Amino acid sequence: MQNIIIASTSTIHGSGYLDYILDELTVFFKNVDTILFIPYARPSGISHDDYTEKVSNAFKKINKSVLGIHSFENPVEAINNAEAIFVGGGNTFVLTYQLYKNNITEVLKNVVKGGTPYLGTSAGSNICGLTIKTTNDMPIVYPPNFNALALVPFNINPHYLDPNINSEHMGETRETRIKEFHNFNTPPVIGLREGSWLKVEGNSIILKGHLAARIFEYNKMPYEVNPETELNHLK
């Protein structure tokens, strides 16, 4: 049975790394001692070691050990043996490139489908969708394709941002970008605002946190859903 948290962000304004969601993670990881961390997305180009240390420090607060996947000789084995997995944010293209390069896309999908608890934030949430085609990131490396883990039957847009009506900037709004996605693709997109997450348990997908999420379905007007809404119907 799948057991997944798909979080918009690791950090909300004015608080520390993962602080806003630590209570939830205490429950989510209650049967877990050690979390396998995948640091491949490398925010701001941080090294795998430094990123793992940052995550380790956050999880110490709830008495969990963290091991970086880069410290294992065999990353496939590391994933197969993991009690739980966390994929952190950064650049979604870099993350996807590294997952394919290390041949762990399929095994990661399989263990999570099989029940290994999975936490994703930002880029680590993008890859839970069908494709990475609704990432906000710059395409700084060329991955072998845009297909993601397809743990949920739709796409994620993390860090969802409402249009700034006072802006004089002529670049596209997030909503415009997602509408452009639907000119070429049909899956729904969930715009997850910072502080929101999806809780996936088996076939149940529920919006969590204090904020509404914005749902974009093909050929429909976008609409808002409130926390605690079941999103199983989206596909």
Place this chain on the structure above:
Amino acid sequence: MQNIIIASTSTIHGSGYLDYILDELTVFFKNVDTILFIPYARPSGISHDDYTEKVSNAFKKINKSVLGIHSFENPVEAINNAEAIFVGGGNTFVLTYQLYKNNITEVLKNVVKGGTPYLGTSAGSNICGLTIKTTNDMPIVYPPNFNALALVPFNINPHYLDPNINSEHMGETRETRIKEFHNFNTPPVIGLREGSWLKVEGNSIILKGHLAARIFEYNKMPYEVNPETELNHLK
């Protein structure tokens, strides 16, 4: 001799399509009657016909005819025979995908290198760089690669946007994204603010418009350059 305008945007806030740059275009296209328009980037999913009509209406103001490349049976011939070429904005991934699909990447590069006047705005400017890896667009389709026309020896970031110091949003700033680019790539990146353009004549590359541009070089602090600065040294 190359003769290129690489513009950040087609439109600045509060004015009509291409209005801000029409005086420059009158001079740039002074020996041209008909402009070949490449509408592939399809902003907001607009059709090739509708996009071409919009562009045609703008160029009527300076007495130029516009023909959309999609109206030609043979796009390679259309490019080879063009008096001048305009590639408009929209989604850079869609544009790149269509250029490769129609096998016109090489011929487009060759005619522009050979002297056919080329105007690019936004996505049409992104493709003038080495790669499309510094586009701001969502990767809504998967192009066969990220290599662009390499008409200039650096990358472009159009619609360059300064960080909003009042924002509580935790997504990356444009500067952070371009710095991430430099963790995996070495070419310089020119952040072109809306209303700026690069004028390329032979080996001369000059910043035009009223605004400074922000230059990102590998392993250097980003810096500003003023209008009329020669940027030939960047590579």
